[in-house]
Amino acid sequence: MVRLYSRINGWSMPPHPLQIVAWSIVLFLSLAVYLVLIPSFQSAEARLILYVFLSLLILLVVVFKAVVTSIDPSDDLVTNKIKNQPRPQFDRKRFKHVIDEHYFCNVCEMFIHPSSKHCRQCNKCVFNFDHHCKWLNNCIGGKNYRCFLTFVVIAALTSLSIAAVSVVLLAFFSSTSHALEHNVGYFVFCGRPVTDSTWLALTTSTSVVSLVTAFMALHLLIFHIRLVNKGLTTYAYIATQRRAEEAASNSLEERKNRDLCCSLKSQLKFLNKTNCFLQQRQSATKVCPITRNESTNAKTAIEQIAANGAADTKLNGFYTLDLPDAQKAADSTVKEEQK
Structure with a gap:
């Protein structure tokens, strides 16, 4: 040594x-x-x-x-x-x-x-x-x-x-x-x-x-x-100043980390809401294909509604709220089948 x-x-x-x-x-x-x-x-x-x-x-x-x-x-x-x-x-x-x-x-x-x-x-x-x-x-x-x-x-x-x-x-x-x-x-x-x-x-x-x-x-x-x-003493004063600077630096670092965590949480929350909204919208706009038998039943149901004059009737598992729109949908389906 x-x-x-x-x-x-x-x-x-x-x-x-x-x-x-x-x-x-x-x-x-x-x-x-x-x-x-x-x-x-x-x-x-x-x-x-x-x-x-x-x-x-x-x-x-x-x-x-x-x-x-x-x-x-x-x-x-x-x-x-x-x-x-x-x-x-x-x-x-x-x-x-x-x-x-x-x-x-x-x-x-x-x-x-x-x-x-x-x-x-x-x-x-x-x-x-x-x-x-x-x-x-x-x-x-x-x-x-x-x-x-x-x-x-x-x-x-x-x-x-x-x-x-x-x-x-x-x-x-x-x-x-x-x-x-x-x-x-x-x-x-x-x-x-x-x-x-x-x-x-x-x-x-x-x-x-x-x-x-x-x-x-x-x-x-x-x-x-x-x-x-x-x-x-001068030594004690300098040591106190250094501790204060270190504490301020650590506090600033903790504040930055806390703000970063809050920002990430808010972004994740926004992404989750957006994802849920997109899933709900996709499920709401999903259309099931209509078979030939279902189209025939729909047309028969519409003719029955027209004969009875009902505005809202559930027939064969279908809801019909508006007769003209339902009639148009049935006619278009039949035309596509004929083609």
Whole structure:
């Protein structure tokens, strides 16, 4: 059996591509703040306030991001085993679920806390499992959930602040260049003078990146606030949504099957009625052949009716309701026999 080692935290190799993207965004926005945005203000007081405020926010982002990444969220019952022993790959032929009804993990090979779930990416059981964050390359659980929420709040506030500063600078630049520092057109970046178009491109890209980051952070923050109010984890929320979708799908399938059965029953009922109607009509229109003796008896009966003047008389097993019609039928029968 192939056995794999478990990840300790977000620093365990290999890094996730989104983790690299997240740190790249932090680095890009930090450089943009110190090299593009703050130096563009003419007022020394404004620059000092922005240096202090934005530096504090960036520092908090880096610290909490590193803390959440460094925390090991695994279940205490398996923490020591994670560091010393590798994990076997889950065998679906032997076990139906990774964690059975007795809260025994078939991968960690031991009993765990009822709130713990086994993370496939980290290959370990996480206490009060919420979700696996690819941006941090670490699981979010009971041990680091509060730090995670704090990090999201600070990240949203920082990205919004950077976006606000960049938008203000763009507004000033579009209205009048005198609102900015007099040497904006000759701003030095990486030891080289920067033109207005280059400065405008750097500031615009900074505003776009910060606005996108702020939108994602705020969306994530609102989502987790709703989960906290409902007392749910991300894992429980997704599981509930899947069960609801499966129930709706099964209900729709049952409704379709029921409608199909009703349609088939109605069609069969219509076919039965049609068949009965055709049989009745065929039996009603069936004509028995008339022999020569029967035709002679019919003619004699008609002559007797004409002599007696009766309108409805049963003679020799025949009913005669209308004398002219009966006379015509008898005459036609005799003519056919003569032919």
